[in-house]
Amino acid sequence: MTIPKTVNPDLANERKKATFDVEEFTAFIHDGESFLQLKRLAEEELFSDLPDPVELDYLSYEDYYNRTVEQCVNAITKVRAMQERVNPGGLEVYHTLMTGPMGTTLMPGGTPMGVHFLMFTRALKNQGTPEQYEKFGRRADNCEILGTYVQTELGHGTYLRGLETRADYDRQTDEFVLNTPKLTSYKWWPGGLGNTVNHCIVVAQLYIDDEPMGLQLFFLQVRDEQTHKALPGIDIGDIGKKIGLQAVNNGYLGLTNVRIPRTNMLMKNAKVLPDGTFVKSPVSQLAYFPMVFVRCMIVLVNSGFHAMAATIATRYSAVRRQSPIKPDEPEPQVLDHVTQQMKIVPEIVTAIAYRLAGVKLNKMYEETASAVGLSDYSRLPELHALACTLKASCTYDSTFGIERLRLACGGHGYLASANFGNIFTWATAACTYEGENSVLYLQVGKILLKTWGDMLSGKPLMPTMAYLGVCASWHEFPEWTGDWQCLVQALQYAATNKTLIASKSYTRRLESGLSPPDAFNVTGIELTQAAELHGRAFVANNFFEEVTQNRENRSASLNNLLEQLLELYLVHTVQRHMADILRFIHLTDEHLTSLQDRLETVLAELRPNLVAICDGFDFHDKVLSSVLGCYDGNVYERIFEAAKKSPLNQRDVPASFAQHLKPFMRSSL
Numbered sequence: 001m002t003i004p005k006t007v008n009p010d011l012a013n014e015r016k017k018a019t020f021d022v023e024e025f026t027a028f029i030h031d032g033e034s035f036l037q038l039k040r041l042a043e044e045e046l047f048s049d050l051p052d053p054v055e056l057d058y059l060s061y062e063d064y065y066n067r068t069v070e071q072c073v074n075a076i077t078k079v080r081a082m083q084e085r086v087n088p089g090g091l092e093v094y095h096t097l098m099t100g101p102m103g104t105t106l107m108p109g110g111t112p113m114g115v116h117f118l119m120f121t122r123a124l125k126n127q128g129t130p131e132q133y134e135k136f137g138r139r140a141d142n143c144e145i146l147g148t149y150v151q152t153e154l155g156h157g158t159y160l161r162g163l164e165t166r167a168d169y170d171r172q173t174d175e176f177v178l179n180t181p182k183l184t185s186y187k188w189w190p191g192g193l194g195n196t197v198n199h200c201i202v203v204a205q206l207y208i209d210d211e212p213m214g215l216q217l218f219f220l221q222v223r224d225e226q227t228h229k230a231l232p233g234i235d236i237g238d239i240g241k242k243i244g245l246q247a248v249n250n251g252y253l254g255l256t257n258v259r260i261p262r263t264n265m266l267m268k269n270a271k272v273l274p275d276g277t278f279v280k281s282p283v284s285q286l287a288y289f290p291m292v293f294v295r296c297m298i299v300l301v302n303s304g305f306h307a308m309a310a311t312i313a314t315r316y317s318a319v320r321r322q323s324p325i326k327p328d329e330p331e332p333q334v335l336d337h338v339t340q341q342m343k344i345v346p347e348i349v350t351a352i353a354y355r356l357a358g359v360k361l362n363k364m365y366e367e368t369a370s371a372v373g374l375s376d377y378s379r380l381p382e383l384h385a386l387a388c389t390l391k392a393s394c395t396y397d398s399t400f401g402i403e404r405l406r407l408a409c410g411g412h413g414y415l416a417s418a419n420f421g422n423i424f425t426w427a428t429a430a431c432t433y434e435g436e437n438s439v440l441y442l443q444v445g446k447i448l449l450k451t452w453g454d455m456l457s458g459k460p461l462m463p464t465m466a467y468l469g470v471c472a473s474w475h476e477f478p479e480w481t482g483d484w485q486c487l488v489q490a491l492q493y494a495a496t497n498k499t500l501i502a503s504k505s506y507t508r509r510l511e512s513g514l515s516p517p518d519a520f521n522v523t524g525i526e527l528t529q530a531a532e533l534h535g536r537a538f539v540a541n542n543f544f545e546e547v548t549q550n551r552e553n554r555s556a557s558l559n560n561l562l563e564q565l566l567e568l569y570l571v572h573t574v575q576r577h578m579a580d581i582l583r584f585i586h587l588t589d590e591h592l593t594s595l596q597d598r599l600e601t602v603l604a605e606l607r608p609n610l611v612a613i614c615d616g617f618d619f620h621d622k623v624l625s626s627v628l629g630c631y632d633g634n635v636y637e638r639i640f641e642a643a644k645k646s647p648l649n650q651r652d653v654p655a656s657f658a659q660h661l662k663p664f665m666r667s668s669l
């Protein structure tokens, strides 16, 4: 099957209808030109000799892994050469590769080196002393060694204080002795641990003279650098096939009396001196900082997955024609069915809203990390709360949004070659890794409770929670104007009142004699609802600020488009949380009808721009890797071409016919 060189006329027509400059939108959504240029440069170099993704789909588990390692090594080699040219010593090219969905193109089943870059190298730099960085970190940055972040165990992932891996200090030899005493203490899940890395950071309980000193991070070699065989005392391997991310090579690790020098404990914060004196970290949560970084990153990465799926569904819906709206007219593009727009457009705007929130969150991370560098730890709780709530709601919304977008593509959405399967499994994994979502919402719930107490006692509130004080001071919600400010405030007001209710329930339970932990547990449902609304109010407010500020730096047509996107996002989000809002704000039927009218109006206004908006996400065809989502819209030819590549189509008759079908059909005669 040859793929036409021309663009599908329906898609070409859609692009002509665009009312804004796609390139200007692209720069806006990528937070400026420099990241965009780098991304495009990297794509040009990295995608020049990629193998066919359809071929990858049919490989065995082992071949898939080996092929991914090959692609990963080729990509990293090119990326390092590029970095040398762009800004020697910098890391922006790595960063570009890792934070965009681009990495997933090179490694559709995930990468066994992702955790090396995201966590291992960063933890060595940020949790180690400068000497430790020179000794271990530089080799990791140069990829002379490969590592991963080994925290989760078979028995515990969430409750870190319950981890069982021990590091006992031996004063005589100035060493730690590492052990995983039980089956449940086996490390389980770390990416790349299975067969790829030769080093890692192990999170273990430190013991000095059998006294527990809390969790610490230890640099550990697990495999010989030459032979790649496991070192003595180390039991290591792959945890087996998962529902996706087949090439991430998640592994297990058992340790029996493995000795490492005292100087292998990462000692930027807590320290163990040669005589066994333990010097505490100024803030114990600093050991959790590598996780905070990844939570922030996930918001960007998952909003990218969401936008990929939205692009595939939008382009396909512009090409797919079915079911005349009026009986005597030709079949329309399915995108003209209003219910189809309702399936797709809220996902487009949600991806944009999280992208903007993710950019803001990552800036906040950088500011907090700089402050931590100057021994100012005051912003850690605020960053922790925001990272937790945005990580949880973004991964949830993207996961279920991607599934809705797949369903919006009908039968062909179910083809592996449409690529929704990979995109979904990437997205949903993030609901669990780096902190299971409910657990993260409970962290936020706890901080909301505390903040509520602070507010009642007149203490200043952290900036991203200051609205609680404002909304709590209102006797009732101000007059419903329905404008954007009002819609944002409605979400904030609902979050505030949900916090109030949770706080009251918690206090009532304490007063009835429950212990604080029991009271917290039974208030969990209300607390997690408050936490979720808090995050959604942040995303809405941030979108509102992005669109209404700096207007003079953008063209009128882009401002107009962004206003429509904001309008849809706010109306849709308020409708989605209407049950919560109606509990606290009196709305008439007229108000509700007006919201529905606005939703339908803005859907119609956005309709001509949908393909152009998705073009503006700037996904290379190889990133989308979808027969339904290609830029040229030659969908049917690509579906057919992919089918032709099925191994079952490579010979006239499969072996199972002679072996099984033929005798079976004879015997049943």
Ligand SMILES: CCCCCCCC/C=C\CCCCCCCC(=O)SCCNC(=O)CCNC(=O)[C@H](O)C(C)(C)COP(=O)(O)OP(=O)(O)OC[C@H]1O[C@@H](n2cnc3c(N)ncnc32)[C@H](O)[C@@H]1OP(=O)(O)O
Residues within 6 Å of the ligand: 097, 098, 099, 100, 101, 102, 103, 104, 111, 113, 114, 115, 117, 118, 149, 151, 152, 157, 158, 159, 160, 161, 191, 285, 288, 289, 291, 292, 294, 301, 380, 381, 384, 432, 433, 434, 435, 436, 439, 443, 446, 447
């Ligand atoms: C080359 C190309 C690449 C291409 C790539 C393509 C894209 C691929 C994309 C992406 C790949 C990404 C791959 C990811 C890999 C995943 C990795 C992992 O999963 S690593 C494991 C994560 N494990 C968790 O996250 C455990 C979750 N558990 C916890 O974090 C804790 O145990 C927690 C928070 C649930 C409880 O911890 P407590 O028991 O110590 O804490 P309490 O008692 O609740 O809190 C104590 C105090 O500490 C504060 N706190 C807790 N955590 C904090 C934090 N992080 N920062 C600041 N404060 C914190 C709390 O607010 C509380 O504060 P007060 O005392 O009330 O004031």
Ligand SMILES: Cc1cc2nc3c(=O)[nH]c(=O)nc-3n(C[C@H](O)[C@H](O)[C@H](O)COP(=O)(O)OP(=O)(O)OC[C@H]3O[C@@H](n4cnc5c(N)ncnc54)[C@H](O)[C@@H]3O)c2cc1C
Residues within 6 Å of the ligand: 115, 148, 149, 150, 151, 152, 155, 156, 157, 158, 159, 188, 189, 190, 191, 245, 250, 429, 432, 433, 434, 435, 436, 437, 438, 439, 442
């Ligand atoms: C693809 C993937 C990659 C991963 N990569 C790594 C890695 O590189 N390194 C690493 O160390 N780990 C890694 N992990 C492990 C991951 O971080 C953990 O699985 C995750 O933190 C969740 O912990 P858990 O599995 O113990 O879940 P559990 O805590 O057992 O969750 C089970 C259920 O219990 C509930 N629950 C647990 N505690 C509470 C509570 N306090 N209150 C209310 N409900 C609760 C949860 O909400 C959930 O519904 C990875 C996991 C996956 C899936």
